[in-house]
Amino acid sequence: xxxxxxxxxxxxxxxxxxxxxxxxxxxxxxxxxxxxxxxxxxxxxxxxxxxxxxxxxxxxxxxxxxxxxxxxxxxxxxxxxxxxxxxxxxxxxxxxxxxxxxxxxxxxxxxxxxxxxxxxxxxxxxxxxxxxxxxxxxxxxxxxxxxxxxxxxxxxxxxxxxxxxxxxxxxxxxxxxxxxxxxxxxxxxxxxxxxxxxxxxxxxxxxxxxxxxxxxxxxxxxxxxxxxxxxxxxxxxxxxxxxxxxxxxxxxxxxxxxxxxxxxxxxxxxxxxxxxxxxxxxxxxxxxxxxxxxxxxxxxxxxxxxxxxxxxxxxxxxxx
Numbered sequence: 001x002x003x004x005x006x007x008x009x010x011x012x013x014x015x016x017x018x019x020x021x022x023x024x025x026x027x028x029x030x031x032x033x034x035x036x037x038x039x040x041x042x043x044x045x046x047x048x049x050x051x052x053x054x055x056x057x058x059x060x061x062x063x064x065x066x067x068x069x070x071x072x073x074x075x076x077x078x079x080x081x082x083x084x085x086x087x088x089x090x091x092x093x094x095x096x097x098x099x100x101x102x103x104x105x106x107x108x109x110x111x112x113x114x115x116x117x118x119x120x121x122x123x124x125x126x127x128x129x130x131x132x133x134x135x136x137x138x139x140x141x142x143x144x145x146x147x148x149x150x151x152x153x154x155x156x157x158x159x160x161x162x163x164x165x166x167x168x169x170x171x172x173x174x175x176x177x178x179x180x181x182x183x184x185x186x187x188x189x190x191x192x193x194x195x196x197x198x199x200x201x202x203x204x205x206x207x208x209x210x211x212x213x214x215x216x217x218x219x220x221x222x223x224x225x226x227x228x229x230x231x232x233x234x235x236x237x238x239x240x241x242x243x244x245x246x247x248x249x250x251x252x253x254x255x256x257x258x259x260x261x262x263x264x265x266x267x268x269x270x271x272x273x274x275x276x277x278x279x280x281x282x283x284x285x286x287x288x289x290x291x292x293x294x295x296x297x298x299x300x301x302x303x304x305x306x307x308x309x310x311x312x313x314x315x316x317x318x319x320x
Contacts, residue, residue: 040139041169043146043160044073045153047100050163051231051294051316060196061231062220064314067127068134068166069144072103110172117176118246124184124224131226132182132309133175134168144169161296162312167227179250179307180243180273182226190214192223228283228299229314233262236286241311243281243301245273250303254281259295259315263288266299287318 051058052065079086079095089095107130114126121129138144146164149156193203195217203211221230221239228239251272258264263286273279283299294316301309 039142039145041069041071041144042138042157043069043144043164045147045150047072047146047164050166051229051314053231058231058316060220061316062229063223063225064162064166064227064229064312066164066166067227068107068131068168068170070103070106070170072098072100072106074098075102075106077102077105107170110170110175113172114175121181122183122185124188125181128181128183128226129175129178130170131167132180132311133171133178134166134310135171135174136168136310138169161294162227162314163294163296167310167312174308177247177307178309179247179303179305180245180252180301180309182224182241182311183244184224187214188218188223191216191218192220195219227312227314230285230316232317232319233285233287233315234319236284238282238284241281241283242278243273243309244278245275247275247307248305249274250305250307252301252303252307252309254299254301256299256313257297259297259313260293261287261289261291261295261318261320262297262315264297264299264313285315287320289318289320291318292316 047069048066050065051061052063053059053061075098076096077098079089079092079097081093083089086095086097089097110130111126114129115121118125118129136144143159144165145157146160147153147157190203190207190209190211191214193199194211194214200211203209221228221237224242228241230237230239249272252270254266254269254271256264256266265284267282267284268279271279281299294314295318296315297313299311299313301307301311303309
């Protein structure tokens, strides 16, 4: 930074007076410049991937992670000199960092905007609005890519899957007008948590509630999330999702692409839904082969008023 001081003089009543003004003109040289030719968005090599099993047997892995992606790389934020997590900055009084921690404030800010527009939205409804409206394409209209290696990351890359990017890249404008939401209540989450084998003491510790209060539990694949993940498909499985219309009256058509090694059928394939009404979607999965490689698909709901709902599908193990 270059600082330039200046002075000036003036004449009054025949006397010359010199006035020194201690101002400054600053210019910044060096640093990074914007490069608009880079493909974006893109999932960086250091971003965490799914699935998210508790152990190697894929127990409780029927919930898709990550949920979605947001700007993080080269989004600079200040690092505290009291920080202890980055040893390369130890002893410095100031530094800047970027990464997944910078993506989180983007999502938090968008969640606040959604809550401002829809004060009655639950956390699950906000998450649904963000997820179902996320984009699957980069700025040039191609598929979002995911880097696969630390070395030469832009050479070692391939199209991102739901286990790389979740529902996709967050779309701030679309998230404020989702059309349909998939909502879940506190009781739904408690029924899910209490359905996990051996979870009772953990649930009691964090919530102060006993699981015996919840006589019926639900499996993780049956939680009303804006995604469907099945870690073990034993021949066939049927799940349901309930959508709620928070926009005007609309007619939706339903389409889907099935994961490899799986046949999928969604009913209904067309429905009318009024403002505030709910519609249950029944999704039937059938394994068509034995396969241990994760495969992916999508369900799309297309409204005649312009709303588009995206629900990613993930199936890991298939036993036909």
